[in-house]
Amino acid sequence: xxxxxxxxxSWPELVGVQGTVAEATIExxxxxxxxxxxxxxxxxxxxxxxxxxxxxxxxxxxxxxxPHIG
Numbered sequence: 001x002x003x004x005x006x007x008x009x010s011w012p013e014l015v016g017v018q019g020t021v022a023e024a025t026i027e028x029x030x031x032x033x034x035x036x037x038x039x040x041x042x043x044x045x046x047x048x049x050x051x052x053x054x055x056x057x058x059x060x061x062x063x064x065x066x067p068h069i070g
Contacts, residue, residue, distance in 0.1 A: 005050035007032050010068040019057035026053050026067055033069060040064060 007030035014022040019037045026035040035053045038044055044054055048070055056065040 005032075005069050006030075010066060011053075012066045014055075014063050014067055015065065017063055019055055019061045019063055022055050022063045022067060026055070035067065 009030070011022065011026055011029070014025060017025075023035040023037055026033060030053075033051050033053050035055050036044075037055045037057055040056060040058050050069055053067050053069055055063060055067045058064045
């Protein structure tokens with residue numbers, strides 16, 4: 001599905017960085033998306049959207065999964 005989305009769609013280089021830094025980086029590198037920080041254990045809507053990137057963080061605020069469009 002990400003083939004239909006415009007711009008950069010995945011940020012593996014952000015695993016291990018501060019969530020707020022990742023959020024700003026994602027939105028700077030692809031202004032068509034809204035990066036949303038989600039603490040581990042929280043639930044999110046699972047519908048696929050080209051304008052959304054979940055940024056999963058651990059209890060210390062560090063990105064724990066590769067952020068990607070979805």
